[in-house]
Amino acid sequence: xxxxxxxxxxxxxxxxxxxxxxxxxxxxxxxxxxxxxxxxxxxxxxxxxxxxxxxxxxxxxxxxxxxxxxxxxxxxxxxxxxxxxxxxxxxxxxxxxxxxxxxxxxxxxxxxxxxxxxxxxxxxxxxxxxxxxxxxxxxxxxxxxxxxxxxxxxxxxxxxxxxxxxxx
Numbered sequence: 001x002x003x004x005x006x007x008x009x010x011x012x013x014x015x016x017x018x019x020x021x022x023x024x025x026x027x028x029x030x031x032x033x034x035x036x037x038x039x040x041x042x043x044x045x046x047x048x049x050x051x052x053x054x055x056x057x058x059x060x061x062x063x064x065x066x067x068x069x070x071x072x073x074x075x076x077x078x079x080x081x082x083x084x085x086x087x088x089x090x091x092x093x094x095x096x097x098x099x100x101x102x103x104x105x106x107x108x109x110x111x112x113x114x115x116x117x118x119x120x121x122x123x124x125x126x127x128x129x130x131x132x133x134x135x136x137x138x139x140x141x142x143x144x145x146x147x148x149x150x151x152x153x154x155x156x157x158x159x160x161x162x163x164x165x166x167x168x
Contacts, residue, residue, distance in 0.1 A: 005035035037073040047076035
């Protein structure tokens with residue numbers, strides 16, 4: 001029997017309009033009380049394993065219409081270029097290298113409190129609803145991006161950003 005990751009917090013859910021608890025359902029690493037996503041340093045030596053598991057979660061979740069909960073994840077360089085028709089929560093996630101979402105379509109995505117240490121590429125992305133409240137960006141590219149009903153940037157900080165050609 002494996003142990004579960006001990007990471008827990010709460011996040012604002014856009015379906016229920018309530019702040020609800022999040023308890024990680026991933027198995028803990030044998031060397032930690034946290035899973036591969038929540039361990040503070042696992043991503044450094046195992047970026048391929050993290051990307052493989054994240055891709056698996058997306059590939060299984062999309063056809064099953066599942067909410068993608070990536071709350072508090074520690075992520076290396078990632079690349080997502082799919083249409084995601086269900087909510088995605090990257091709340092309080094840390095993106096340590098490039099976060100590449102070029103051409104992705106999100107129905108509803110939340111990056112509340114996320115930290116982007118590398119470049120964040122949201123070029124030509126379509127957001128029907130997007131929450132970037134209190135996110136921190138080193139470098140962000142929103143060129144050609146389309147924002148729909150909700151584009152929330154309250155308290156967001158950018159060191160360098162481009163919204164050239166973006167539509168709100």
